Amino acid sequence: MKELIRSLVDTTGPSGYEMQVTELVKQLIKGIADEVKVDAMGNLIARKGTLKKGGKRIMLSAHMDEIGLIATHVDDNGFVRFTSNGGVFPVYLLGGRVRFLNGVEGVIGSESDSRDQAPAMNKCYIDVGAKDRESCPVKVGDMAIFVRPYVDLGTRLVSKALDDRVGVAVLIETMKQLKDTPHELYCVFSVQEEVGCRGAMTAAYAVDAELGIALDVTRTGDTPKCTKMEVALGKGPAIKVRDSGMLSDPKVVRWMQETAEKEGIPYQLEILDAGSTDARMMQVSRAGMSAGVISIPCRYVHSPSEMVDYQDVLDCVKLLKALLSNPINFG
Amino acid sequence: MTTKNMAPLIEKEQIDLLERLSNACGILSDVGEIRKIVLESIKPYCDDVHIDALGNVLAIRKAQQPDALRVMVAAHMDEVGFMVVEKEEGGLFRMVAVGGIDSRYLPGKPVLAGKEHVPGVIGAKPIHLMKKDEMNNTMELEDLRLDVGPDGGDKVKPGDPVYFATKFQQVGPSLMGKALDDRLGVVSLISLIQHAPANIELLAAFTVQEEIGLRGARVAAYAFNPDLAIVMDSTPSHDLPTWDGSENIYYNTKLDAGPAIYVADTGTLSDPRLLQRLFKIASENEIPYQIRQPGKGGTDAGSIHRQRAGIPSVSISVPGRYAHSPVMISRFNDWKNTLTLVHTALAEMPKNLLQRN
Amino acid sequence: MIDIKDFLHNLLSLPGLSAYEEPARQKISETWKPLVDEMYVSPIGSLHALSRGVGSEPRPKILLACHMDAIGMMVTGIEDGFLRFTEVGGIDHRLLPGMRVNVHGKRDLPGVIVMPRAELLPEGNGTAPVAMKYLFIDTGLLPEEVASLVKIGDLVSFAQEPSELPNDIVMGHTLDNRVSVAAVTICLEELKKVSHDWDVWAVATVQEEETLGGGLTSPYAIQPDLAIAIDVTFAKGPGASDYRTFPLGKGVTLGIGSNVHPGFFKAVKDVADRLEIPTHDELMPLYSGTDALAMQIVREGIATLVLGIPLRYMHTPVEMVAMKDIQRAGRLMAAFIAGLPQDFMQRLHWDD
Secondary structure, eight states, rough: HHHHHHHHHHHBBBOOOOOHHHHHHHHHHHHHHSSEEETTTTTEOOOOOOOOOOOOOOEEEEEOOOOOOEEEEOOOOSOOEEEEEEEOOGGGGGTTTEEETTTEEEEEEEEEOOSSSSOOGGGGGEEEEEEEETSSSOOOOOOOEOOOEEOOOOEEEEEEHHHHHHHHHHHHHHHHHHHSSSSEEEEEEESTTTTSSSSHHHHHHHHSSSEEEEEEEEESSTTOOOOSSOOOOOOOOEEEEEEEEEEEEHHHHHHHHHHHHTTTTTOOOOOOOOOOOOOHHHTTSSOOOEEEEEEEEEESTTTEEEEEHHHHHEEEEEHHHHHHHOOOOOO | OOOOOOOOOOOHHHHHHHHHHHHHHBTTTBHHHHHHHHHHHHHOOOOOEEETTOHHHHEEEEESSSSOOOEEEEEOBBBBBEEEEOOSTEEEEEEEEOOOOOGGGGGTTEEEETTTTEEEEEEEEEEEEOOTGGGGGGGGGGGEEOOOOTTTTGGGGGTTTEOOOOOEEEEEEEEESSHHHHHHHHHHHHHHHTOOOOOEEEEEEEEETTTTSSSSHHHHHHOOOSSSEEEEEEEEEEOOTTSSOOOOOOSSSOOTOOOOOBBBBBSOOOOOOHHHHHHHHHTTOOOOOEEEEEEOOOOOOOHHHTTTTTEEEEEEEEEEEEEEEEOOOEEHHHHHHHHHHHHHHHHHHTTTTTOOO | OHHHHHHHHHTTOOOOOOOHHHHHHHHHHHHGGGGOOOEEOOOSOOOOEEEEOSSSSSSSSEEEEEOBOOOEEEEEETTTTTTEEEEEEEOOOOGGGTOEEESSSSSSEEEEOOOOGGGGGSSTTTTSSSOOOGOEEEEOHHHHHHHHHHOOTEEEEEEEOOEETTTTTTEEEEEHHHHHHHHHHHHHHHHSSSSOOOOOEEEEESSSTTTTHHHHHHHHHHHSEEEEEEEEEEEOOOBBBSTTTTTTTSSSEEETTTTTTTHHHHHHHHHHHTTTTTEEEEEEEESSSSSHHTTSSSEEEEEEEEEEEEBBBSSSSTTTHHHHHHHHHHHHHHHHHHHHTOOOOOOOOOOO
């Protein structure tokens, strides 16, 4: 799966401009989906399987977009001012590099001389090597992503955009491995999650499923002196109990736990105090639906160097495949 | 009505309408005065008009050809203001702000209250009676009172709206008045209805509750279920000099630079296909435009584009200085160009622009 | 006839935190069963109960929404037998030290919320209130036993027993919003005795305290013409005296503001005045913090109303409500519905 993950994280797709990822995913799922379409928002929706006895209409969602920056001004001397597209933390900016959709690359600097404190985003700029406004190849409204090479540390993988291309990879791999399902699966590769789960909202409406599962990363509490959280890298898929946007349907949580236990897949229970996923939109779509989340534990979320454990990723596929292979008995 | 397919012009009639609408009061759902003017202006031109459960005016003007694109255009009727919440002795009342108003704008301003437009003031302590350093403190709304005069207390009651008593003026190239956000859009939309392009089905939404979370637009978009949506609003211009003469990089938009097209704000990433289309139309027709600085803020597009299975949307605003204050200033030319751009873009909107695959 | 006070006491003793409303739902469903014609549970757990009207088809529908979910806490970590926790719904952490709770582990465990002394906290906390993330629940059990009985995600509810104060004042936790469930129950019972043209959908909603999930989804399914959110509002009391507060036991409130259709308000107010049920105008300059906020913007928009029952000490385990106000809310809804003409929607206008 490492190659799959790498091809996905190496592709550019800031929120609202996911088209390159969409094209890649289309190629990757060729032959393993029964029907593929791109909706008005840009969500790629792939149907797999038809309803059989004990089956449900299930929406699975992994978001294609990654966080990035938007140019807000080019100053007299050719420096590009910017704002965030999705949740960017100023602390990760300085010295970082970005690439605009037109291929122009630049480095991030700041007005402040202080090297001890993270400057506010509006005190930072992107230097694309331009001499003045006229010669600057970037204009207001242009979108950029963070650039940082993918690194394979053996058991751990590091890259930008693992949030949520690793979820995309889990969904694709599961679609591949899933030979038989009683369910009608709508695999949604969603857009604009990082700016408020907007793609999932409209996809959930269109799909009109009975059950929704999001596949996304979650933070961990296993690094020095970090905020306490009972999720760690390498301890298996995290089954979400709640986050700041939703409470998972307890029936879904129980079903996931029981399935993991039966299959001998390690798992952890997750409570995330800041952040949410596509599942929160699914839960309140139309007349409501049962919703839950399988999270891939991830360190340094929303930095250009996010880290996941490869075994966790494989176990997520195993769990999802097990969940989808059999009829569902609850609700 | 022979001007059907011509671009709508802004003439005395439109300026007069803007004046009436700017001087009228419409806060949140309490937009009866605005709605009345809208209804009388559009009824003769529409195939269907109704008021929904929230108070939005939803109007349809059909295309003059089959299979036309169904385009929603939205402008919000509500403005920021205050609500009277508590009566005190001697014609004094407590108020709560409805929408984002910087309380530094309030002291010493004349206001009007209630359906009868009762005149009143927001007073302030005489400078002579102040303690040392008191002038460094902001006067917060909870410390200020609406005063309608010692014997006027019976004319106002809790629940009444309060708004700035600003009279609209046209001064040189500028339009000055309160609530140009978004009465400019309202008049634009009325003109669009009156001069609707023949190739599209125009779904006009005059919305409520924009200033508190884009709520009217949400149900309007659900009801219309359009192919695409354009929002016509007003957006701030902070194009003033900086204190130290350094380059102003936080202007948001600039007056006289043309219609402000949105790429990204808090609520919306505009549909890239619509953006490219607008840029193209503007260039071909030599209509000036600017890109509003991406960042905070938002328009009705924020709720429209997420309805049902997704509605490609874009916003185009008339720039205006001093939004949410007693007096805004916009330029006549920016307004004119905004209307021309939207009208031209609609008239030349290819049917297959948004097709996928 | 249902003994409302008895029903309410029973209901208050049941857990039912947001998203985990099952125990409350069962009790409500049992009580409503004889009062309605049809009942089902929504995909996310709201209880939908229909009292069918006698008007001609297509029969207009009114939805009465009372949320049944409770605020409480959830276990986030276990350390040496002590439980760390977070809130479900909004809770002031300053109330918590010394609070008795029930931890719903493999079995229910009594516990108390404890506050480590300053030396055990980050430097500088001193005598300031201790943040929730530094508080613990102590169950009195040894670490091994705790580990075997409690897991992350287990719920914690207030242990406060409901009780009664003089002159029919109820005290306890989760009066927000089980008192409104009681009011809707009274309404259904009244409606059983009279014929009404409209279909009445009584809905006990879920997750109001967290996502307004029930308020967003139930009206989507039911598609009512009118919707009322019945919820608690602030009663005057220590620390609460401004325009947002109303005397306890002196009548219910009717919301005024953008979440309320003015014509709907007027129609209900007229009924209250005619029946001499005391009401207060509750000004909501921006929003109503109830299911009405969500219901109003479902589908093409719904004409909504907010009916409030004054309550003291909201979101504490010692909330207080007057039985009289619960009765008033129930009677007012029933009387309004009984008098609703089939063509009410055609007569409902914006007064321009």
